[in-house]
Amino acid sequence: MKTKKDLKKARVKKTRVAKASKKRARAKKVREKKTAAKSAKKSAAKENVLSVRDLNGKTLESFSLDPLFSDPDIHTGVIYQTVLMYQAGEREGTASTKDRGHVRGGGKKPWKQKGTGQARHGSRRSPIWRGGGTTFGPMPRDYSYALPGELRRRAVAEGVKEKAAGGKLFVLKQLELAEPKTKLMKNVLEALKLEKPLFLVDRKAQNLLLASRNLPGVTVKTSAEVNALDLVSHRECVMTQAAYGGLLKRLKS
16 A cells, blocks of 8 residues: 555656656747748748749849848738829819809899798709709819828838749849830740739830730839839739849839
């Protein structure tokens, strides 16, 4: 028969074993987290390497994305605010109605104030009369407003970052066409497997503009004028090496 001392020793031993097993489990979790973080870091490093291609889709070289575009955290709120601003600026604001000061008629009281048995009225231009003015109707207005330049630049960086994270960012050595032929531009789209691309160039060449203007969904912009709405409106972003350098310089200024 076990004594109280033996039972106490057994309990202490059991507690020590349980603590040791918990400690080993915690250490194992820590090791797993470190391993996962290392693998994620390696995969992120691989993802942040972009290939420089020619117009036929052949890889010429590779380079690492700037930290401005390689951060995994994408702030979609900045993009949303900026896109909303550009869309508001595109509204025409030409909706117009006539209030009681703009419609014809009035000036004379329809009938005298008392004695006719009818409700009292002062003008035929009243909104409750047929042919009268509109109450609180829309009038021509300007919907545009401005956000700080720093916020707009940040939205462009976030838009490029989103394209890079989704594998929709491509870099070309150069984008020059020998002739202003739509067929040449179609060949580029087929070689790179593009559906609705935004081309970013350092300067707009006449051949490129003429070759792309008849292709639906294709837009050519310079790195100095591109905005967040352009990036959101297109499925892919294709930029030349010169445009990439110019965009970095613009966003870091």
